[in-house]
Amino acid sequence: MEHITLLIGIVIVTALVFDFTNGFHDTANAMATTISTGALKPKAAVAMSAVLNLVGAFLSVEVAKTISGGIIDETAGIRPEVIFAGLVGAIVWNLLTWLAGLPSSSSHALFGGLIGATVASVGFDAVNGDKVVMKVLIPAVAAPIVAGVSAWAATRLTYRLARDRDEADTAKGYRAGQIASAALVSLAHGTNDAQKTMGVITLALVTGGVVAPHSDPPLWVVVSAGLAIALGTYLGGWRIIQTLGKGLTDIRPAQGFAAQTGAATVILASSHIGFALSTTQVCSGSIMGAGLGRKGGVVRWSTAGRMVVAWCLTLPAAGVVAAGAALLADQGTWGVTAVAVLGLAVSGAIWLVSRREPVTPDSVQEPESAVPAEPVGVVTAALQAVAPPPAGPVAPSTVTPEPAPAPAVAATS
Template sequence: MGVTEPLLLAVVVATALAFDFTNGFHDTGNAMATSIATRALKPKAAVILSASLNMAGAFLSLTVAATIATGIVDSGVVTLAVVLAGLAGGIVWNLITWLFGLPSSSSHALIGGVVGAVLAAAGTEGVLWSGLTSKVLIPALVAPVVAILVGTIATWLVARITRDVPQDTNDKAFRWGQIGSASLVSLAHGTNDAQKSMGIILLALIAGGAVPADSGVPFWVIVSCALAMALGTYMGGWRVIRTLGKGLVELESRQGMAAETSSAAVILLSSHFGYSLSTTHVATGSILGSGVGMKGASVRWSVAGRMFAAWLITVPSAAIVGAVFYWIDTVIGGVAGSYTVFGLLIVIAFLIYLWSRRKPINSKNVNDNLGPRTGLRGVHRRVRLRAPSRGDEGQAQAPEKGAEAPPPPAAGGGGPDRERGSRGGGPRTGDYS
């Protein structure tokens, strides 16, 4: 390697760890959103627990890392500039979807960025299409469907078994169960997602000549990726947690436990076979299944539709960003081009962060009711209010018999929206970010 190449290799490795960091806070909600929403765990305790188990899971398997390093693109056409551009594409897409609270796939963002950079560098021959199809695209389509089915069945079974148990008893018992099931999802997430950055760093080390082409993942890479993901997980990613925990389904503790257990089972099975599965797709599918499987539950399909749309465009969008970054690199040329890409990535990330501060979401408000017009803070979610008719103007709306009365509307007007309960839809809300 030349005089400046070791520094460039260090920049690429640092960028890969930065992606692992964004993966951590982007995907925290996969494991902990339901536990936080049902208050089985306090928000800060949840992310600390998830971070610890994510780090532990990173040491349990390297099968997925091998898939990323050798099964998606031809390592012979991969250079440090290609890896850097691909990582930049994945990071930018992760940050954009986090900003809008959309739980899209970090895995597919990374793969899309790398594929886009390889296409820009070497054309279609640089992509192993059979591996991309069998290891990424097919699992992307199958995983959410399987998770919805498993989550639906698990929730139906739990609801049937506990149908005669008082609600308060169910809540207390299943909140303890949720701690165990959420921990299992975090461990499973570490066995799958941490491996992806390991595979990318291995590609960079091979491209930079630091290790031979048939090398395994060095131990220092495993440790670095585990720590980066754990740190990102600890940061929370509260926007995505809010969408998964409060935006899709109004969850009871038994639904949360069924969803988390279903997610863990599907993720661990995929890690065993080396599939680069999106834990986000699985977790979201399981949560939707928990709504479908619980009689009377309300699923907000409009929010799910936004998420599905983001899933469809994740790979091509990240690929476009990766290709653009590689084009910038080649236009400037040489090592200066790669450093320019790195600098642009820092600027874009900082601007997205500043934008996010306009409407911050954190551990203190992550469980607030969504949208500016719900007006239902502090009200037990089983209270149902009918929409006022014209003849009701100026009259107080009475709650159902035995239900806790709602608080008066806040100053400035605007009453509570109607909660549709078992008829579906849920309360109308504004921004889920």
């Protein structure tokens, strides 16, 4: 076996950078609803998620095998430059969607980057089309639907079982369940997404003759990929957490518990059989299903529509960027250097733009005084029933005044 060359070393570092962006991009998958309902403080939530992502990275290598020897034919003349270009395309798309606060798929960004770079450099024959369809495209369509239907059914069942109980009391129990289910999602995320980086690094090692084709990821690859995604998770992708936790639907503890449990089940089952699905799409589908499962619950379809557009664009957009990077990298050392410089410049520009309107941990959780288990109108009506408001002009408030007198408001609410 050959030693690791400088180029392969650059590919490995770039893969770990992608893994890091995957971590903070996808933190919302596990923790958005837990944070938004107040079950956990933001920083405690991401710390717990980081640890469990690291643990999950050691549980399986089936998804890594799908990446390293599944969608790309590792014997078709794939060179490290191609993998490097694919990773750059995936990183750029990850950062762009993070800036926009869109929970797009880091997994599909990686697949699109690898496929686009491979096609541009080697040709379509180097892509295993049947594996792409069976293990990427079909799960991409089916997984969020299955997760959404499961979360909808679980939410309906949860509210039916608790219909004779006080919602404020049951919310405490559901918050505890949210913590447990969020931990399960984090563990599942580690078993699925960390392995994708392991697969890319293993593919780079195979192309450089460092390991034999169809090899399992070496232990140091597993450890480094797990640490990179855990570190990214700990930093928290607050922009996307805000979108999933508060921008898609109004989630209450019972719904959060149902959504996370359904998502974790789908992700773990897929990891076991080697489906490299998008945990982002699964969790988004679960949240929408939970939003529709509560009587009176709504989904903000404008936000959901933007997310679906981002999902559809991810594979081709990352592929186009990676294809351009691959054509440039094929020119030799100066081309690889140019791709690296351009990638760093674009990433730096995105970060600078993000500083203009930063999203902090304080932005993604309701204040302590908020009562997430009850709508504001119910609380206001109850207070009005006990102590009717004085006659005369009323100061403006965030609640739209009703034309009917206070008792009628109470009855309506």
